Amino acid sequence: MKLHFDDLIIGAGSAGCVLARRLSEDGSRRVGLVEAGHWPGDPDIADPLKWPALQNRPYDWAYRTVPQPFTANRIHGWSRGCIVGGSSCLHAMAHVRGHPTDFDAWREAGGESWSYEALLPAFRRSESFSAFTHSWHGADGPLPVHLPDEEVSPVVRAYIAAGQALGAPALPDHNSGDLAGTTPNSLTIRNGRRVSLADAYLTPDILDRENLTIVTGCETERLVIEGGRVTAVLAVLDGETAHIEANRIILSAGAIGSPLLLMRSGIGPQEALKRAGIACRIESSEVGENLQDHLLGLGNVYRARQPVPVSQLQHSESLMYLNSDDFGRADGSPDIVLACVVAPSIADGLQAPPFGSAFTILFGVTHPRSRGRLVPTGPGRNDPIIIDPRYLEHEYDRATFRKAFRAARAVGHHPALDAWRAEEVQPGSAVQSERDIDDFIARVASTHHHPCGTCRMGSDGASVVDPDLRVRGLDNAYVVDASIIPRIPSGPINAAVVAIAEHWSASLR
Ligand SMILES: Cc1cc2nc3c(=O)[nH]c(=O)nc-3n(C[C@H](O)[C@H](O)[C@H](O)COP(=O)(O)OP(=O)(O)OC[C@H]3O[C@@H](n4cnc5c(N)ncnc54)[C@H](O)[C@@H]3O)c2cc1C
Structure with missing residues (x-):
């Protein structure tokens, strides 16, 4: 199977859903959104009280850490949504942007365009508060925020x-x-039901857009790189290899999926790639590093x-x-x-x-x-991490x-x-x-449940993506999700991930 898009978004999680809506607002661009999981079918997802029970169900990647010496050698289960809506289908729905000073570290990393003041319009554009009690609140964005x-x-x-x-x-x-x-807590709940980012941003009118194609059950294996550009993406769809071409590739596969995709494509720390049997194409020492939770x-x-x-x-x-x-x-x-x-x-x-x-x-x-790290043990999508x-x-x-x-x-x-x-x-x-x-x-x-930071954004040469979120060493590939966060904010991070995606898509206009 062969597909071609102007913009290809990999991963329909919190960030990917925002990007699909915003990038397809330009009717002249053909936008593709590919997701390893499927559309939600489990009614428990919508029930806010059921969120702890969703972990380890078939739409959870259900990662596990290695034993942690400072937590009594325990192995920690890490849930991540493998579903349209991503981890926002499993999360606990708390909506906390963070303290404004949390973003000082982002500004230091990437310049004024990453200060809290610069991000504020993106937060507001995403939100629709149930009660407009502060001028900083968003009033008519896609994501409902309930103040109980x-x-x-x-x-x-x-x-x-x-x-x-x-x-x-x-x-x-x-x-x-x-x-x-x-x-x-402020909660992304409406009428007693969870509102995932898919519910909020991939609404029926968006799904009707002729220039937006959503492909589910499609797991991206690696990027094909030629002369400093990604020319295609290789994915597995219905057991077959899919060859997807795009002018611009946006990785929104999350704090585990995005660095893994880069490393499986030969972009990462040379030694770690060598140990995994992956030929290094672009040395980028911090891919998978700076892991925070x-x-x-x-x-x-x-x-x-x-x-x-x-x-x-x-x-x-x-x-x-x-x-x-x-x-x-x-x-x-x-x-x-x-x-x-x-x-x-x-x-x-x-x-x-x-x-x-x-x-x-x-x-x-x-x-x-x-600060932790993650590395693949081999080049294939089924090799353990x-x-x-x-x-x-x-x-x-x-x-x-x-x-x-x-x-x-x-x-x-x-x-x-x-x-x-x-x-x-x-x-x-x-x-x-x-x-x-x-x-x-x-x-x-x-x-x-807040892993982030594994494709750190920064102005310095060691950062994985530059302040425009472009992957260093590649002309047309970007990372837009929790992995670009240079320093974890105080609170749960979903609101910040949504703001990152809103902010980046607005910067293209
Ligand atoms: C149990 C739990 C509770 C949480 N509670 C809260 C909370 O109350 N408040 C809060 O703010 N945050 C919470 N979080 C965290 C929050 O949900 C995440 O930080 C946020 O959803 C991350 O968004 P993302 O877009 O970076 O990644 P994700 O939403 O995880 O999206 C990544 C998507 O990419 C897909 N993908 C990955 N690899 C591939 C591939 N190779 N090919 C194709 N698709 C791929 C995945 O299937 C997934 O759909 C919680 C998370 C969990 C799991």
Whole structure:
């Protein structure tokens, strides 16, 4: 099979869906969107309460890390959507742009066009807030952002009251500038149903566009490179090799898929490619490097004094961003985060009380300093990948995680939660010493599902893509997804990924 497009987008995830809509607005360009997975068919995807159960289903790539020495040698499961909508079909729906100062590192990496101010129109263009409470909010973008009100659990209200009593300011929401403080989560939910990026951006009127072709069940194996250009893409479709040509190739295969595609095509660190039996065509030492992720401790669990009502949202209703040195007002970007889950939430292997009889406070670090990497073991799409996030390798991460745990406990034991808390059951009152806390953290730190940074954007020659997101060494290939993030923002990253895609497509106009 042979296809030809002006623009070929690889991967119909969060970024790919945005790009398909925006690039096909120019009716003179033929746009192709190829996705390894298929259109969603599982009704559970739309149910916000079912999100934890979606992991490991057939539309999950279900990656696994190598054992992590600083998390008790555990192997961590990494869910990634293999479906139209990508990981936005599996995610927990929290919409957090990040603290404006998070983007200072992006500006340092790529110049003024990557500052928060420069990205603000892209955030706003993507969003449609249920209540327009701040001039920074988007009002008529494709992605609905719900600001919950009466539905917020009474347990979460008590947790928010505890945070405020300890000094954390009350915020109107997570996307009005300041991020340090308490507020229920803003959620990409409409009428009680998840809105994936496919739901938001690939609406029926877009699917009717004659210049847009979406090919599902089509896994790209590698790029064909001739004379500094990608001349074609080789993919597998219905068991056959598909040969897809395009003038411009955009990799939106995500923080794992995009660097893998580059490396399988011979673009990457020479030594790693050699070990995988791949001929190096363009040496690019940082492909697959700079891997960053947030961890959350699952969790500081409390047996409840009264039945805990089932969440009317998506279980984890309120992220609380804090400055660990001063529980209250953070100047600039916060360094720790808590989250209140209206259920027991505990890492594998630990005991938790039954559903309905407990609540949990999760805890984590907003700007981890550990940096990991991923490499393929061979040139084929079925060759295993080595994913090594090097969780908690950096002493700063371990020390800050301890502070986050102590902050979780301070909130959990606060009198504002007296009506709900019977007793702490994880880790339990015996765990007090630094050593015991570190052991607990090592056993419960789990991915918050935000891998990014593996095709770092920057003005420096070592970066994988330049500030226009063009792959260094190639004239017509770009990466537009979570992998270009130079430094992870404070919060969940989906809003930032959407903004990256909006921002880049606007720069072409
Ligand atoms: C369980 C979970 C919970 C999360 N919770 C939140 C949250 O509450 N809030 C938040 O902001 N973020 C959350 N995230 C993270 C967020 O969903 C992702 O960061 C974001 O979706 C990444 O977007 P992307 O476009 O970079 O990649 P993806 O959305 O992963 O898209 C990549 C796409 O490329 C396709 N692909 C990959 N390789 C190939 C190939 N070779 N050929 C063809 N297609 C390919 C994939 O199948 C996929 O569809 C969560 C993620 C998960 C998994």
